[in-house]
Amino acid sequence: MAIPKTKTVYLCSNCGADSPKWVGKCPACGEWNTYVEERLAKEPAKHVIQGFAGGGKAHPVLLRDITSEEESRIDLHDAELNRVLGGGLVKGSLVLIGGEPGIGKSTLVLQTILGLKNLKTLYVSGEESGRQLKLRAERLAHEDTDCFILCETLLEQIFVHAQHVQPDLIIIDSIQTIYSEAVESSPGSVSQVRECSAAILKYAKESGVPVLLIGHINKEGSIAGPKVLEHIVDTVLQFEGDRHYMYRILRSIKNRFGSTAELGIYEMRQDGLREVSNPSELLLTQNHEGLSGVAVAAAMEGIRPFLIETQALTGSAVYGTPQRSATGFDLRRMNMLLAVLEKRAGFKLAQKDVFLNIAGGLKVNDPAIDLAVISAVLSSNLDIGIGQGTCLAGEVGLSGEIRPVNRIEQRILEAEKLGFSHILIPCNNLKGFDTAKCTIHILQVKKVEEAFRHLFG
Ligand code: TYD
Numbered sequence: 015m016a017i018p019k020t021k022t023v024y025l026c027s028n029c030g031a032d033s034p035k036w037v038g039k040c041p042a043c044g045e046w047n048t049y050v051e052e053r054l055a056k057e058p059a060k061h062v063i064q065g066f067a068g069g070g071k072a073h074p075v076l077l078r079d080i081t082s083e084e085e086s087r088i089d090l091h092d093a094e095l096n097r098v099l100g101g102g103l104v105k106g107s108l109v110l111i112g113g114e115p116g117i118g119k120s121t122l123v124l125q126t127i128l129g130l131k132n133l134k135t136l137y138v139s140g141e142e143s144g145r146q147l148k149l150r151a152e153r154l155a156h157e158d159t160d161c162f163i164l165c166e167t168l169l170e171q172i173f174v175h176a177q178h179v180q181p182d183l184i185i186i187d188s189i190q191t192i193y194s195e196a197v198e199s200s201p202g203s204v205s206q207v208r209e210c211s212a213a214i215l216k217y218a219k220e221s222g223v224p225v226l227l228i229g230h231i232n233k234e235g236s237i238a239g240p241k242v243l244e245h246i247v248d249t250v251l252q253f254e255g256d257r258h259y260m261y262r263i264l265r266s267i268k269n270r271f272g273s274t275a276e277l278g279i280y281e282m283r284q285d286g287l288r289e290v291s292n293p294s295e296l297l298l299t300q301n302h303e304g305l306s307g308v309a310v311a312a313a314m315e316g317i318r319p320f321l322i323e324t325q326a327l328t329g330s331a332v333y334g335t336p337q338r339s340a341t342g343f344d345l346r347r348m349n350m351l352l353a354v355l356e357k358r359a360g361f362k363l364a365q366k367d368v369f370l371n372i373a374g375g376l377k378v379n380d381p382a383i384d385l386a387v388i389s390a391v392l393s394s395n396l397d398i399g400i401g402q403g404t405c406l407a408g409e410v411g412l413s414g415e416i417r418p419v420n421r422i423e424q425r426i427l428e429a430e431k432l433g434f435s436h437i438l439i440p441c442n443n444l445k446g447f448d449t450a451k452c453t454i455h456i457l458q459v460k461k462v463e464e465a466f467r468h469l470f471g
């Protein structure tokens with residue numbers, strides 16, 4: 015038998031473009047140092063595509079003849095996951111869940127399918143053995159469900175088993191361990207990931223069985239493998255959080271069947287993940303009466319309001335350059351806020367070390383927490399605590415003005431719901447919101463000085 019001819023190509027690990035020789039900068043996407051060497055079979059991916067023949071049967075239809083009934087969705091019995099997916103898992107869709115190693119992707123997926131009573135699921139594991147999965151399942155409280163475990167990494171075999179089992183849902187853990195015989199390079203390489211996911215997409219669309227792919231992310235934080243992977247799938251979810259804290263956030267980055275503003279919050283426990291339906295209560299458990307350096311921000315993540323503690327510590331700088339450190343907040347933004355403080359409140363920037371921490375290990379991107387951050391720093395500097403019942407929302411501009419933020423009503427209502435008595439918000443932000451019904455005192459502030467007068471007298 016003739017040995018199949020192979021050739022070496024160089025593929026961009028960002029966009030998947032190929033080139034016969036190595037280049038430093040990808041001409042297609044402009045990224046540097048993304049080219050990797052791969053061996054390709056002369057006839058790429060033929061078997062994969064033939065594996066479940068049936069292609070080429072589509073024919074043009076008039077748009078008006080296509081029925082627009084709701085996509086049929088599978089209820090995953092997990093309110094957070096359902097919401098992030100846009101109301102459940104759409105039949106025939108391909109969903110990618112990405113996240114750092116050990117963050118809990120396998121746990122989330124296994125726990126979800128173990129809660130699906132009337133569905134037959136097939137869990138394809140390329141990373142863990144059946145026994146390991148059994149041990150994990152024993153940790154998670156679950157009912158007796160029809161869940162098949164398949165420890166296989168060859169794509170063609172997976173399709174054979176899927177034909178046989180006829181599952182209602184397939185999980186592939188993880189896409190980087192799956193390989194196809196039709197592609198010469200090793201599992202996890204750009205061409206394997208690209209060809210395998212394209213074949214899986216075809217399978218999902220033709221059979222109507224939804225497939226959940228688990229994907230690793232690389233050190234830059236994007237999903238390992240070519241960017242085309244994210245283009246191929248219908249939905250990309252990112253599971254994130256600090257491994258040393260218990261909170262996990264499930265974020266939707268792309269969703270063809272729902273909004274990307276949705277977000278799910280979980281708590282990692284000994285017995286699996288627990289849905290957190292009211293995040294503020296968890297993030298605000300500590301009693302900080304009389305402590306300086308703590309301010310509560312009314313923040314938003316996606317379209318969910320929650321209240322979060324920002325903590326700051328300032329001290330005299332003993333070295334030449336003062337130390338600055340921020341956890342969960344952008345350091346450059348903190349430096350900007352410190353410069354505003356220097357100008358507006360006589361804070362001696364060059365002589366102070368500043369440490370900032372957002373409670374719970376969360377990363378908050380909402381600019382509305384600026385006001386809380388700047389107040390926490392000043393509170394620590396003056397050593398005067400901010401009243402327990404006060405929370406803040408507002409973006410701080412370069413000249414110390416407090417700028418309006420989005421969805422102020424939701425922030426106010428969330429603060430009221432949690433029993434806060436005062437909230438500081440930007441001036442002219444209320445636009446038509448009827449505050450008559452609110453019992454919380456709303457203080458509108460224009461400048462940081464004004465806010466500081468309210469907080470510290
Ligand atoms: P895992 O799902 O294996 O992560 P991934 O698939 O993203 O790599 O999660 C592993 C971590 O979760 C591990 O450090 C242990 C922890 N864990 C719990 O805290 N409670 C549990 O019930 C389970 C199953 C795992």
Ligand code: MG
Binds near residue numbers: 119120141
């Ligand atoms: Mg895993």
